[in-house]
Amino acid sequence: MDSTQLIAIFGSILLQSAPLIIAVCGETISERAGVINLSLDGSLLLSALAGFAAALLTGSLLLGFLAAAAVGAVFALIVAFGSLHLRQNQVAIGFVLAMLGDSLSAFLGQNYTRLPGPSVPAWHIPLLKDIPVLGPILFRQDAVVYFALLLVGATWWFLFRTRAGLELRSAGERPEAAFTRGVAVRKLRYIYAVLGGALVGIAGAAYSLDVKIGWAEGHTRGMGWIALAIVIFGGWSPLRGALGAVLFGATKALATVLQRSFPQVALVAFNAVPWLLMILVLVLVSGRLAAPLLARAPAALRRPLRGLLQAAPPAALGQPLDDN
């Protein structure tokens, strides 16, 4: 395999990971504010369909993405309303929505199956695209990839470097403390849950309009659950989460490459890789394995290792609000 091939593979890994990165950023924002949106799998499916159908019918990619974002936002709004106003279990509502989104997409999508449709055009960035190695990987992509990359940086900067991000995190960490300092916890949780949901919707359209163009039943099935697992792996940080998404995309790409040189049956084994990987990384970042490992590590290494391995969820994640 020569270097051009390798660069092409890296480029395609980035493209494949882009929707996942967007969804992970969206869910990270929501969970940092204290709302678990477990509906991701259904939300991605229905928004992928909505994005594709809207773009097909209107001929406008932008309207496609907007329709998808609206679908994702509505799903998140239902989760937020159910938990913040009606004080119902976020996990239960999210799970039912995941199922419902799946069936809705199957039913509504029956007339859109395998139709040719619009797709996001490639857009090479002048000058930057000519940088050796990095140019072809990073800058000979399309708007979806650039958006995903910018989103990672923007989300990180917003969460950890702005006052609004500070308020967002306080709502997910210790809402009663946030309240005494004048943070409108309930309002913020609504806003960021819905914003996160809209990003998940955009990720859905990124599949149907760019990465896996078109629509078929179960088009993105499973990706929502994987995104949720990556949020945990990412320790609720967009940077680590994006890294997780890219690693995931890389193993998938690797499987695709290896698959060519193996007989048909082994395809099953390659398809199993993401799920085995999901179990593996979750075991790795869970305290059960990390804690004894850390306890044995030399004192000097403990702190950086803890930063890498351990990830405490926002302390008030999924908890209902107490109005006095």
Next chain:
Amino acid sequence: MQVQLNTIHKQFGSLVANDEISVQFEPGRIYGLLGENGAGKSTLMKILSGYQQPDRGEIVLNGAAQHFASPRQALAAGVGMLYQEPLDVPVFTVLENFLLGRAHDGERPQQSAKALTQLAGRYGFQVDPHEHTRELSMGERQQLELLRLLAGGAEVLILDEPTTGISAEQKDLLFASMRTLAREEGKTLILVSHKLDEVQELCDYAYVLRKGRLVGGVQLPCPNQELVDLMFDELAPRPARRQPASGDVLLHLQHITVRTPRLELEPVSLQLQAGQVLGLAGLEGSGQELLLRACAGLLPLSGGSLRLGGQPQPDWDYPRARQHGVAYLAAGRLEEGLIAGLTLTEHMALVSNAHGLLVDWPQNRQLAAQHIATYQVVGQPESYIENLSGGNQQRFLFAMLPQNLKLILMEHPTRGLDIRSTDWIWEQLDQRRAQGTAIIFLSADLDEIAARSDQIAVFSGGRLLRSVPAAETTADELGHLIGGAL
């Protein structure tokens, strides 16, 4: 700033927390707000600081009536409250906690950090803006909250039981800064406390609450008895403590160490005799919790050995500890001990060691009724445990303890209980002690440790500093010891 509270009334369900209370606070003075647990002190102050809204009554600041919908509004009007457990975000840095909720006007973080360190310097506090708040001691977190309120423009400062769980040095520093704030800066200070000595030491005037009502105001200093008479109905005299039975050595710890990601307990060796009470003193997170939990088998020993009744216990864990007659009672009753959603009868059936497949409900109901009578629990066998008051929950926890225990391990056994329940519980423990049960407990209340222990072990920074017979020390001395001063 002058504060007037006029006929404040607040009710939770059928419980009247504040019954038409009217009080007045003048600037430049330090006030004590005294009363037992549940007297309504905290509710009144939460109303003044905007955390809760009164059902009736008004708040008047410098002659102008106010309505606070949130603590933010109260602080904007000049009223700030320091809660018993500092209301900060533990994973944030000191600076982030300072910034959260601070009006900024485009101020850059570096400027805020500078403002914070300058302000801290004025009151003799030392802060590192980039340290994580969870690494700080309770006293330091309190200082940080105080600075935040001052920076936010507080003219009236309310401190709710601020001396629980801090060292004597930190307490002295806190009291000094409170005096400066009142005398030199003309602020209005309110100290909420149930400790008479503190109020006498610091305050100019004390209001006393009892069962939701204002029962008096006293110019300080005054004889302690005057305050006691106001605070309490007639109290049964505290029963005399039984002398410790001189029993055999029950528990023998040799060089035990415990390791957690946060803290390591350095080697501890001690012996406990049957019927003896060992009190563990120290700031929160100084290692005493680790020792207690290791004795209960809830944390593994990373070194050393534990002997119970002369027998080495190499594979000590919680189920084994239970089998050997060791009981453990955690601080949070509904979090660690009782199960919300289960009735008293179901609790009895759960801990009964019946081996049959099916539960004998009538028998367990009867058992629950018996315990309710014996332990004077206010409740029915069908009551859900979460509907009982804290004191009754603690009584029921004791009711569930098996007879003939060798060792009882307790965290904060009387936290949040009124004085009657507290005395009742120690009476129960005394009876068990007479039968040869040994007790180890930890508490943030140094008075409790000094009064109830035979032997006291003082912890600091993961080390057992000193082990002294209770007769040879006082709560005051303990206060200095737990700060780490030798």
Next chain:
Amino acid sequence: MSLSKTRLERVWPLLPGLAALLVTTLLLLAMGTSPVDAYSAMWQGAFGTSARVYSVLAFLVPLLLAASGLLLTFKAGLWNIGIEGQIIMGAVAASWVALRVQLPSGLQIPLELLAAMAGGALWAALAGVLKTRGGVHEIFGGLALNNLAILFTNYLIAGPWQPPEGGSFRGTQPFGAHALLPLFENSRLSLLSLALAIVAFAGVALVLTNSHWGLRLKALGQNARSAFLLGVSSNREMLLAMAVCGALAGLGGGVRVLSWFDSLRQSISGGIGYLALMVVLLAGFRLVLTPLVAFFFSAVLNGSITLQLRTQLHSALGDILTGVLVLLVLLFGNYERVRRAFRRRRSQADG
């Protein structure tokens, strides 16, 4: 005022059902299908002939088995989403015996059913061990195991167990008649399996209301920490609850291959596990309601398959009907809670 309130309170439980019907009606109209025709097709599909009723009952068996198992795991506070994979592995284990063992029916079938239970229990225990030892939340462990079970089935069908006439991706060769459950009047219903499902449900009901184990599970589900301190071995009880649930689900999977089908197929469960989760959520974890809701789900889904055959409309319509119903009941089912939520909001707006 108060009279109208109680009237509203009285009709309240019906509203989610009506609203769910409204949603599906709108969807049908949007698709240009007459709702009356569609609903009558669904009704016919579920109850039109006695054969259809048998089919509803046959579909009910694995659903009720899985839902019964979930009552146990939910009681212990576990979200056993992995139940789908447990059904599949039960089907795989039963198929293994059916393909590899030759015994008289009287021995063969019990052996197959035992294998099915073992297969499901094993897969559930794996999710349980991942949770108790590996610290992986059962939702994620379970989902991964579900997908691995599906892939494993596909591998078996395409590989070692492919029919001798050549690699079809649809299923294994049909099992011998001696290996299949006796069927009732040429339907897909096995009365034996129905009886087993009823016994399993009754057993679960007894465990949950009157046994020490059921009480320990309840304690664990309400507060695992306190339960541990009161002497409940949380890891052991959790694993046991998972394994028993998996065994029941696996039995359901066995019933799928031995009576609903006659061989191991791709998507052998077809989402029955997820459906069972929805059943228990709609029943609000209440014992009495669970079999009724399961029967209702079974009828709707069988009806919607007929709907698809008649009108070419996707059978997901049935899932949408039940899904919207579950969602609305979860959100608004508790009248008191809804009233409080809105009263709270009004008082906040006033303040």
